[in-house]
Amino acid sequence: MSILKCVNLSKNYGRHAALSSLDLELPEGKIVGLLGPNGSGKTTLIKLIAGLLTPTCGQLLVCGQPVSVATNSLISYLPERTYLNDWMTVIDILLFFNSFYDDFDMKKATDMLTSLGIKPHDKLKAMSKGTKEKLQLILVMSRKARLYLLDEPIGGVDPAARDYILSTIISSYADNATVLISTHLIGDVEKILDQVIFLQNGVIKLNSDVDTIREEHGKSVDSLFREVFRC
Amino acid sequence: MPWKFDDSRPVYLQIMDEVKQRVLTGVYKPGDKLPSVRELALEAAVNPNTMQKALSTLESENFIHSERTSGRFVTDDMTLITALRKEQAESIADEMLSRLKATGMQNDEILMLIKAKLGE
Amino acid sequence: MLAKLLKYEFKSIGRLFLPLYGLSILLAIANRFTAYNPDFEYEIPEFVLMGTFITLLMGLAIVTFIQCVLRFKRNLLGDEGYLMMTLPVSRFDLIFSKLIAAVVWTVIGGCVGLTSLFILTPYDSMVSTFHILSDIFRYGGFNGAMFFVYMILIGILGVAAVYTPVYTALSLGHISNKNKMLASFGWYFINSIAVNILSSGLVLTIEKVQLWDMLRIDISGTMVSHMIFIGIIIILLIYNAAHLLITNYVLKNKLNLE
Numbered sequence: 001m002s003i004l005k006c007v008n009l010s011k012n013y014g015r016h017a018a019l020s021s022l023d024l025e026l027p028e029g030k031i032v033g034l035l036g037p038n039g040s041g042k043t044t045l046i047k048l049i050a051g052l053l054t055p056t057c058g059q060l061l062v063c064g065q066p067v068s069v070a071t072n073s074l075i076s077y078l079p080e081r082t083y084l085n086d087w088m089t090v091i092d093i094l095l096f097f098n099s100f101y102d103d104f105d106m107k108k109a110t111d112m113l114t115s116l117g118i119k120p121h122d123k124l125k126a127m128s129k130g131t132k133e134k135l136q137l138i139l140v141m142s143r144k145a146r147l148y149l150l151d152e153p154i155g156g157v158d159p160a161a162r163d164y165i166l167s168t169i170i171s172s173y174a175d176n177a178t179v180l181i182s183t184h185l186i187g188d189v190e191k192i193l194d195q196v197i198f199l200q201n202g203v204i205k206l207n208s209d210v211d212t213i214r215e216e217h218g219k220s221v222d223s224l225f226r227e228v229f230r231c
Numbered sequence: 232m233p234w235k236f237d238d239s240r241p242v243y244l245q246i247m248d249e250v251k252q253r254v255l256t257g258v259y260k261p262g263d264k265l266p267s268v269r270e271l272a273l274e275a276a277v278n279p280n281t282m283q284k285a286l287s288t289l290e291s292e293n294f295i296h297s298e299r300t301s302g303r304f305v306t307d308d309m310t311l312i313t314a315l316r317k318e319q320a321e322s323i324a325d326e327m328l329s330r331l332k333a334t335g336m337q338n339d340e341i342l343m344l345i346k347a348k349l350g351e
Numbered sequence: 352m353l354a355k356l357l358k359y360e361f362k363s364i365g366r367l368f369l370p371l372y373g374l375s376i377l378l379a380i381a382n383r384f385t386a387y388n389p390d391f392e393y394e395i396p397e398f399v400l401m402g403t404f405i406t407l408l409m410g411l412a413i414v415t416f417i418q419c420v421l422r423f424k425r426n427l428l429g430d431e432g433y434l435m436m437t438l439p440v441s442r443f444d445l446i447f448s449k450l451i452a453a454v455v456w457t458v459i460g461g462c463v464g465l466t467s468l469f470i471l472t473p474y475d476s477m478v479s480t481f482h483i484l485s486d487i488f489r490y491g492g493f494n495g496a497m498f499f500v501y502m503i504l505i506g507i508l509g510v511a512a513v514y515t516p517v518y519t520a521l522s523l524g525h526i527s528n529k530n531k532m533l534a535s536f537g538w539y540f541i542n543s544i545a546v547n548i549l550s551s552g553l554v555l556t557i558e559k560v561q562l563w564d565m566l567r568i569d570i571s572g573t574m575v576s577h578m579i580f581i582g583i584i585i586i587l588l589i590y591n592a593a594h595l596l597i598t599n600y601v602l603k604n605k606l607n608l609e
Contacts, residue, residue, distance in 0.1 A: 013528060014528055029280070030280070031278050031280075047608065050437055051436065051437065051606075052432070052433065052436055052437070052606060052607075052608040053606070053607050053608065054604060054605055054606055054607060069439065069440065069441050069442065070439075072437055072438060072439040072440075073439035075437070077433075077437050079433045081430055081433065082430070083430050083431055083432075083433040083434040084434070085363065085431060087363070087366065092362075096359065099355050100352075100355060100438050100439065100440070101438075101439065163233070163276070166276060167273055167276065170269075170272050170273050170276070170277075170278070170279060171269065171273055173269070173272075173278075173279045188233075188276070191233075191236060191242055191275075191276055191277045191278065191281075192276065192277060192278045193278060194278050194280050194281070210241075210242070210278075210281075211241040211242070211243060211281075211284075214238075214239070214240060214241045214242070215241055218239055219238055219239065220238035220239075222238070223238060
């Protein structure tokens with residue numbers, strides 16, 4: 001069944017059209033890349049799916065249901081920013097997630113945190129930005145959701161951390177779930193993607209399997225991206 | 232350590248090549264049990280579906296076979312492996328010869344060079 | 352879900368208020384030994400201590416109000432909104448948990464303030480207040496007891512009525528793309544005017560229709576008092592409910608988190 005379905009989805013801010021009549025359908029069991037330059041509408045689309053923005057028009061369905069509080073339990077969202085309260089400790093935030101989300105895997109989260117050397121009583125206030133980002137990623141990937149929305153998870157992160165993030169995504173793969181990753185840095189991300197969507201000025205320029213792109217265009221997604229979005 | 236892939240060909244084809252290579256070099260011995268799709272995908276840093284596609288295609292070529300509950304195994308059909316080794320050797324030889332010829336060497340010069348190299 | 356949200360609320364804001372409460376009680380005790388102690392004759396420390404105490408009490412009231420309002424704004428409409436609004440809880444539960452926490456903290460703050468004053472003043476005033484209250488209760492019977500119930504309910508609903516229009520104004524202001532704070536103030540202003548118009552209209556209608564004459568039943572003075580109290584409570588309930596419903600509608604259907 002399709003995890004995500006957008007029909008004629010539009011979002012306007014005043015006169016600026018962030019997304020224009022978008023049609024998109026994503027099946028389950030895929031890792032999909034949402035690629036585009038800054039300002040192309042990637043974050044807007046993700047926030048619309050997460051229910052943090054209201055569409056100007058169009059339909060947005062997650063697992064067949066319209067986006068609402070009911071779909072919040074199906075979606076695990078990692079925003080670009082830190083949304084955690086500084087006064088909390090690691091164990092505080094783990095218990096918070098565990099109590100609100102039935103599908104939160106406490107053991108998986110604590111295992112991952114331990115392997116990174118993050119201790120339960122570490123305060124968020126004392127953590128570096130990179131560590132906080134990894135913590136947020138672990139929280140999001142420790143849920144058994146149907147749709148994972150990762151907004152720029154690897155932007156501004158060192159290469160080792162990037163590998164860690166990509167490994168975490170691969171190992172969390174489930175064939176009844178789909179991961180939507182938005183990024184403007186393709187490089188290594190390409191190898192973990194099944195499918196890519198190119199977004200520019202709120203319009204989908206390309207929606208294709210990664211293999212098809214290599215077979216038809218004889219080049220990597222990265223190269224094709226640079227071509228399509230040449231300044 | 233993520234496997235290395237180039238940009239020009241689909242990743243699943245390159246994975247198949249890498250697996251075949253590992254069989255030839257003995258990393259995976261004939262009859263060995265392969266790691267699970269998820270483990271291989273993690274090791275190679277690729278999408279599990281891509282790894283699955285590569286392994287399924289290798290299965291259809293009889294390089295590996297799967298046993299329903301126990302997983303995937305390298306073939307122990309030596310004729311297949313030997314044929315692959317021969318095929319690879321020939322293509323490496325073809326490439327080497329064409330490159331040497333491109334430098335302007337003649338056949339007897341090439342033969343002497345190879346003998347010398349083998350003698351080392 | 353609401354309970355979980357409340358637990359989070361109290362853990363979050365408690366850290367600020369509890370120290371303030373402790374400080375206010377301490378200062379009250381200190382002042383007892385300085386200002387209200389005939390044996391203590393150093394004027395400057397007396398003034399300073401008393402001044403600090405009064406400032407603290409006023410500050411407590413202001414800080415409580417501002418903190419509860421800011422909590423709503425930051426936690427639901429700021430960066431933390433990315434976490435809160437994606438939780439599997441209804442928007443109403445989010446709003447209601449904020450309101451309950453705000454009312455509780457304000458009431459506790461008020462009690463701490465009163466307690467501080469009691470600690471401060473000579474023993475007698477505290478005792479006589481206590482006597483008055485217990486007299487009402489003991490000799491008032493059912494009506495006396497109901498009086499307390501009404502006062503408590505009006506107190507709680509009244510405190511809530513301070514916050515609900517602010518929440519509505521903040522949510523409505525959030526809809527604007529620019530200058531959300533300015534818009535919120537604007538909405539608060541409009542809301543106040545609207546409430547004034549409505550309540551004046553209500554009072555005039557009651558007078559015109561001569562409600563009291565219509566209710567030409569033989570009712571005693573006590574009944575009238577009960578009816579008045581209940582009337583006030585109902586009005587406060589409607590007031591709060593209306594504001595909560597508007598806030599809920601906006602956050603559910605018009606949310607656009609930056």
